[in-house]
Amino acid sequence: MKYYLIVGEASGDLHASHLMQSLCRYDADAQFRFFGGDLMTAVGGTRVRHYRELAYMGFVPVLLHLPTIFRNMAMCKRDIVEWQPDVVILVDYPGFNLNIAQYLHSHTRIPVFYYISPKIWAWKEWRIRNIKRDVSELFSILPFEVPFFEVRHHYPIHYVGNPTADEVRNFRASYTESRQDFGTRHQLVDRPIIALLAGSRRQEIKDNLPMMIAATERLLERRGLTRQYQMVLAGAPSIDDAYYAPFLEGHDVAMVRNETYPLLSHAVSALVTSGTATLETALFGVPQVVCYKTPVPRLIRFAFNHIIHVRFISLVNLIADSEVVPELLADRFTLEGIAAHLERILPGGADRAPMLEGYAEVQRRLGDEVAPDNAARIMIDKLSQR
Structure with a gap:
């Protein structure tokens, strides 16, 4: 069968590449055409556009690149119609993908499958109308x-398992490097590691990393622990060293690149910017404090309490449906607050054991299904029925 996939960022490229591999396992005649990235390209098929040509985040960047975005949308629609795939598989990235789904529903009979459903439970819940109308399987x-x-919303969906849980489980099963060997390879001192996961985008790093460093330094200095722990930053693949340099200058912070999973394998605690990294940190069993600076913090707190439809921002707490990890965002994002919570999750800290118990519940709820395999089997079955 012919599969047309559309992703808009690096995480989508990763998840879609695994889905493509699974589709190949169950469909020997699978053909792919896609808007995607390097990982999807490595699996095979024809890449029409790289996701970097689509990935504009934030109001101002999107506004400035509207003509490019509209051109890419129009080109994508034409390309799908010309290729006539058996299915279009959308991966997250709802701003672009829901527009494509609406067009296909109105102008073609090509079914639309949505892999990694849009997070409308947090924001823009009204999009459920579009999903019910335009998406064949979610x-x-x-x-x-x-x-x-x-x-x-009375709309049936398929829970197929969690790909991040798959990836962490597979990594942990095969990773054997000792902390000493990891430290030697990265020229680290022989001390327990406090990992800093400050995000993958420049604005996130600018907003969060300085406070993460300052809060950790304050705690370690105040408790006389400076020579007992070391801070190690997980460098984001798309951010060069020059961008990090001003934030790290004058601070005793090491950095490792493209090795977040090995870093988490050896960390004792972590400060983490909200996102998939919070779930990854939990799955590695590393106690964490979630840190997220926002503009106009009091307004954001009001919105969180009265407008946004979720209790939490971290995937860990959302999955557990309870506050397993502290979320220091908006008005709670303070130097003293981060330092205090970090102290309570270091070895011997009062919150460490309860947090690890909460992590066990998160893992139980996620299950041990292999998400891309499950999704591929269901997709092929649904398409065969059509």
């Missing part, structure tokens, strides 16, 4: 989305 990787879609 595939979720978060277990709490099932009652949201099926009970609240």
Whole structure:
């Protein structure tokens, strides 16, 4: 069968590449055409556009690049119609992908499958109308989305397991490097590691990394622990060393690149910017504090309490449906707050054991299904029925 996939960022490229590999396992005649990245290209097929040509984040960048975005949308629609795939598989990236789904529903009979469902439970819940109308099958990787879609909105979906859990499980099963060897390879001192995961985008790093460093330094100095721990930053693949340099200058912070999983394998605690990294950190069993600076913090707190439809921002807490990890965002994002919570999750800290118990519940709720394999089998079955 012919599969047309559309992703808009690096995480989508990763998840879509694994899905493509699974589709190949169950469909020997699978053909791919896609808007995607290097990982999808390595699997095979024809890449029409790289996701870097689509990935504009934030109001101002999107506004400035509207003509490019509209050109890419129009080109994508034409290309799908010309190729006539058996299915179009959308991966996250709802701003672009839901527009494509609406067009295909209105102008073609090509079915639309959505892998990694849009997070409308947090924002823009009205999009459920578009999803019900335009999406033939919806595939979720978060277990709490099932009652949201099926009970609240009477729209059946497929929970297929969580690909991040798959990836962490596979990595941990094969990773054997000792902390000493990891430290030697990266020229680290022989001390327990406090990992800093400050995000993958420049604005996130600018907003969060300085406070992460300052709070950790304050705690270690105040408790006389400076020579007992070391800070190690997980460098984002798309950010060069020159961007990090001003934030690290004058501070005793090491950095490792493209090795977040090995770093988490050896960390004792972590400060983490909200996102998939919070779930990865939990799956490695590393106690964490979630840090996220926002503009106009009091307004954001008001919105969080009265407008946004979720209790939490971290995937860990959302999956557990309880506050397993502290979320220091908006008005709670303070130097003293981060330092205090970090102290409580270091070895011997009062919150460390309860947090690890919460992590066990998160893993139980995620299950041990292999998400791309499950999704591929269901997709092929649904397409065969059509």
